[in-house]
Amino acid sequence: MAQIPFHSKSPDQVDDLVIETLPKDERLWVPQALNVWFRPLMFNTVTGEWVNLLRVKKSGMLNRHLHPAPVYGYVIKGSWRYLEHDWIAKEGSFVYEPPGEIHTLVVDEDVPEMITMFHVFGALIYMDENGNQTSYDNVHTKIDLARKHFESSGLGADFVNQFIR
Numbered sequence: 001m002a003q004i005p006f007h008s009k010s011p012d013q014v015d016d017l018v019i020e021t022l023p024k025d026e027r028l029w030v031p032q033a034l035n036v037w038f039r040p041l042m043f044n045t046v047t048g049e050w051v052n053l054l055r056v057k058k059s060g061m062l063n064r065h066l067h068p069a070p071v072y073g074y075v076i077k078g079s080w081r082y083l084e085h086d087w088i089a090k091e092g093s094f095v096y097e098p099p100g101e102i103h104t105l106v107v108d109e110d111v112p113e114m115i116t117m118f119h120v121f122g123a124l125i126y127m128d129e130n131g132n133q134t135s136y137d138n139v140h141t142k143i144d145l146a147r148k149h150f151e152s153s154g155l156g157a158d159f160v161n162q163f164i165r
């Protein structure tokens, strides 16, 4: 059997990724909605999942959406809740959202800023109050948004590539 050299990297192995999550450079935050930004950490185009930081300031909110696949979250700063649930995710909380979950994320007025890392699989299907789809997000729409923002903010469209595997 062939010996695997210590610290070897397989030729078909993708590059690892180490990112300082809370840098000072404001251009790294991609505007998503009023008072809502995301900071890409990793886009996985093979499995359709992505990891990002979500930042919400001043009682911003994320429109009602359905997750057909799971979401994992970890609250880094502040707190938030879903209109559809009676719990509050606080700093240090771990959150698991099962497939089929429909919710509206809100940050209350007494919270100046919240930052949460979300690991999202599949998609967010945005819907109106009647349950009709209005739009969606998946790993490709997120890459697209980030690419456009990095281009217009001066970092360059290719800046997004470092997050893509």
Ligand code: FE
Pocket: 065, 067, 071, 103, 124
């Ligand atoms: Fe969600």
